[in-house]
Every structure is written in C-alpha cells, then in structure tokens.
Amino acid sequence: MKRLGLLFLLLGAGIAHAAAQSSGNTSAERPVLRVLLIGNSLIYTNNLPGLLRSMARAQDAGPLFETETYVMPGAELARHWKSGAAAKALEQGHWDFVILQERGGLLACAASPAQKEQDDCRNSLRAHRRFAELAGRHGARVLLLGTWGPDAAWQDNLDRGLRQVARETGATPVMAGTRLRAREAESGGKPKSLFTDDSLHPSLPASLIVAAVLYREMAGKPAHAANLRLDFPLLPPGTRMGDNLPLEHNEALNALARPVTLGADELPPLLEAAQTDH
Secondary structure, X not given: OHHHHHHHHHHHOOOOOOOOOOOOOOOOOOOEEEEEEEEOHHHHEOXXXXXXXXXXXXXXXXXXXXXXXXXXXXXXXXXXXXXXXXHHHHHHOOOOEEEEOOOOOHHHHHHOOOHHHOHHHHHHHHHHHHHHHHHHHOOOEEEEEOOOOOOHHHHHHHHHHHHHHHHHHOOEEEXXXXXXXXXXXXXXXXXXXXXXXXOOOEOHHHHHHHHHHHHHHHHOOOOOOOOEEEOOOOEOOOOOOOOOOOHHHOHHHHOOOOOEEEOHHHOHHHHHHHHOOO
16 A cells, blocks of 8 residues: 555656556447536545446446536535525536535534434535435436544444434435545554544545445445556645536646556555445
C-alpha cells in the first residue's frame, strides 16, 4: 500500500507522472449505467466517481459508468435539496442509480427516537425522502452510501441509522464505512493506512475499497484486479467546489489531472475487503 500512498501525494501536489494504457475493455457494445452522486468531501476526495468509471472500464465485461456529481465541502443533503441543482439534474436526466451520501456521522441520529426529533436529523430525513421520491418517479434506484465513525460504538449507531433511513425511503444501504473499519481492524488499527491525517477523509486505498463496494452493488458482480488508468484529478479533502457545477464539468479542477496507471497487483487486498460481508 506504500505505492498507493505515494501516488496520492504526488497527484495531490500536481506532479506529473508518465502514464501507460490500461488493458480495460471499452467496447461500445457494453451497457452504460448513468449514475448521479450527491454528497460532500467524502465523495470528491480522491475523486470517487472517477475511480468508479476507471474500475468499470478496466473490467473485461459488464457495464460502464457515466457519472454526474454534485458535491460541496461539509454539505448535508438538506443543503443540496435547498440548492436545487442536484434535484434539477435528477429530474431532467435519465439515471439508473442515485447515490446519496450524508455528512459524516449525521445519520447516527436516525437510530435514536430522541435524536430523530432534532432539527438536523429531521432535515436530513426529509431530504432523503425527497430525493428518494424524486428518483423513484424517474425510475432510478437509490443507494445510501454509508460513512464511518470514530469508533465501534459510533459506527454501530451510524449503521443502524443508515438501515433505518433505507427502510423509510425504500433505498438500498451500502455499508462502505463498515467495510473500511473492518479493514482497518484487520490491519492492526493503523488509521493512516486508510484515512488521511484528519482521521476522517479516505486515503486512496480507502476510496478504492468504497469504489469496489459500489461497483459490486451496481454491476451485480465484484470487480476483478486490472490495471486502472486514472485520467482524472485525485482531489484532496480541502478542494473548493461550486454549489451548482457538477464535478465532471469543473474545467479548473479537471485541468489538474496527471494521468497515471495503477497496476493490477496493488488491488487484490482492496477488492477482497470490498467483497467481504461483515
């Protein structure tokens, strides 16, 4: 994993690195799934949508992904709903999947009858319902991307809250945070292996695990190890975002891309972590 950490540092600093072509099959005959992502820095750090597209391209078969991503630092889903840009995109485009990612550990509140009555929690639940209802009217399947807490007790509340929101909205919970914490425990509890120095944002290995978890859910099968061409910027946590501009259309940020190829030999333990049920 040292190479992955070095790769993240180099790209975050904007240092160019020579690229090789990956062996992914990009045949036009493969189906294309359109994915709308709505969330905050836990999505844009390391460019999770780009990792999803790259992972799909690298497979010998299965769907390709086309993404559009609305993210703001520290944003709650209620803020996205109020902004209106993500809802407008959902209403006007044809989407196969909508991925909702709430701020940090906020959804732990849904596991507590008392906390559910607090304003932040009520606003979050209302935003989840509104996005889910809108997605349902337009034939899109909603995935709730689970985040991670600072310890096992918090993670348990967060996971229970996520499942509760999934039951209330008819969405599918994606327990990515649980997978990351399990992987961390297996590696001896070394947070720097999966998280940045703030112990909150994902490192590149962590983002790859999350991408593999989402890939499995949307493609209906696990990803296999293959060279990944990363032709998009691996964004650091503090990157500034526009409220109404999709990440994929942000020319200033995308100009920072320094294409590299991540070798298939780096991926097996990360893909295994994504496939293990906990």
